[in-house]
Amino acid sequence: MKKKYLLLLVAALGCTTCAASFAQATQADSSLLEAAQRRKEVLIKDLAALVNIDSGTDDAKGLTQVETLLAQRLKEVGASVEIVAAPPAAGKMVIGKLQGTGARNIMLIIHYDTVFGTGEAAKRPFTISGNKAFGPGIADAKGGALLIVYALDIARERGFKDYKTLTVLFNPDEEKSSLGSRDMISKLSSEQDYVLVFEPPEADVVTVATNGIAYVHLDVKGRASHAGSAPEAGRNAAVELSNQIIQLKDLGSAEKGTTVNWTVIKAGERVNIIPDKASATADMRMSDVSELQRVQADADKIVRNKLIADTEVSVKVENRRPPFSRNAGSDQLAATADSIYKELGKSITPVSMRYGTDAGFAYNPKTGKPVVLDGMGIVGDRIHSSDEWADLDSVVPRLYLTVRMMETMGKTK
Ligand SMILES: [Zn+2]
Incomplete structure (x- = not known):
């Protein structure tokens, strides 16, 4: 017993030294980490509010409520906001724009419709159990939508202006093939250098290709x-x-x-x-x-x-x-995400997903532009099912990742 204890102690000491040198080598941005931590609780409050509003793709009333809340949050971070109809979709697109002083055009997109019918939120409202939160559309993709607005809030607080334009697009019809928003996604994407898509990853991964x-x-x-x-x-x-x-x-x-x-x-x-x-x-x-x-x-x-x-x-x-095909630009962006996660002592793996997302409308295989990365959302699983969950422990690292990604993309020549 004694010997085993000693071994554990040595292992623990070894680990501490290891972590210290690791932190030195990678240098986490402590003020950014603190800014992300400070927003976790209020983001979860917003998440509860959003999840408790039904916003199935055909639920015009619920979609309008979510649209209003997201538009409000975008205005609060200084964006000019446009609400644009997306026929035949029941809901509208929320488009936010910020002007910076840099050279790069960056866009963050995600949908706010869900696959669930009216009444679902009343049946199983937002709940938390341990580090997991449950409710319709919590990971896919209301968590992702809030990561975007809170990351922008942190970026604003840090005085981040290193972009030409920073565009946000929330669309209301992804779960039904984005029939009313696909043209806008493609048009806006063609004007961008980078597009990040906030669909939920299943773990510490980002998506570099979708079917x-x-x-x-x-x-x-x-x-x-x-x-x-x-x-x-x-x-x-x-x-x-x-x-x-x-x-x-x-x-x-x-x-x-x-x-x-x-x-x-x-x-x-x-x-x-x-x-x-x-x-x-x-x-x-x-x-x-x-x-x-x-x-x-x-x-x-x-x-x-x-x-x-x-x-x-x-x-x-x-x-x-269309597919979001595997390409060198996205692989490189995934490597950037991994190096940022390493600052937090974590790592990120690039994955290809079998499902389709709006990344397919953002990516243009003919030009290879813009560079697209998906799976930037809140970590979660069991999406489209009644036990869909989001990992609340992923809120802080994913906020950190989004802000650092924007800062890194803004600096590219
Ligand atoms: Zn989705």
């Missing part, structure tokens, strides 16, 4: 007829659809990281009628945007082979969200 999302629509036209008395006069669209789905089940590519999965099938309304229409939709994910054309071309070829004569088959790939 694109597409739908593949399959439609079959046949001929209706009485299923009992004259089935031979009909052309069964449901049977042809089944044939096509089996032929089209391998459109994905393991090598390219593309998946195509048939998930929705519709045909027929009455048991005694041969159906004249049938349709199916597949969920497609890709990391390479050229896969959209490849899948369309392959599918067009395949559907020519029909089982039921005199039916018409068409297939259409619909691009819903």
Whole structure:
């Protein structure tokens, strides 16, 4: 027992020395750390208020309430704020702008809609258990939205002006493919040097690539007829659809990281009628945007082979969200994030995510500009589920990270 105790003591001493020299080598900015710590409690209060307002993508009333609160916070940090409609979205975009004295254009973006319906917040309001906080949309992405406004507040307090423009975009429709805000995201992004996206990371990571999302629509036209008395006069669209789905089940590519999965099938309304229409939709994910054309071309070829004569088959790939492809600029920004986290004795790992985010609309693979980094939000997990949580211990390091990232990006030539 005695020997073991001694070993532990030596280990503890070793560790202390190690930490001291480490801190010396990396030099945490203690005034920034203190500024972040000072805001933790009030940020959590704001988070409770935001989480307790339903803001599902179709909830116009709740979205307006959240929009008002976020716009207010942006005004408080000195931003000029514009509220811009985003049809067909139910909510509006909140765009904040700050003018600096530097040379770089930096934008911070995140959505404030959630996947949850009206009444969800009343059913399970904001709660805290240990270092975890729970509630609808807490990590995805209300925590991220507040990290942005509080990081700006710290930056203002520090007199940070080393940017040409600092833009914030809060959009109300990310959970439904950003149909009303995607053009604005792409337009504003094209004017930026850097875009940070505040989707929630699952741990001490940042996201350097996300998948694109597409739908593949399959439609079959046949001929209706009485299923009992004259089935031979009909052309069964449901049977042809089944044939096509089996032929089209391998459109994905393991090598390219593309998946195509048939998930929705519709045909027929009455048991005694041969159906004249049938349709199916597949969920497609890709990391390479050229896969959209490849899948369309392959599918067009395949559907020519029909089982039921005199039916018409068409297939259409619909691009819903382009991928944010792995690129050198984002990898470098992730390395910057890691070196900043090292100042806190932590580290950050770059990851690729299988889901799609607005980073896909911000990043332009043709120009490689702006440099985009996602996963800057509050750490959390179980998103889109009723036990979604946010790690409150990540608030301070993530605020520190955001401010230091802005300062570092502002200095780049
Ligand atoms: Zn999200």
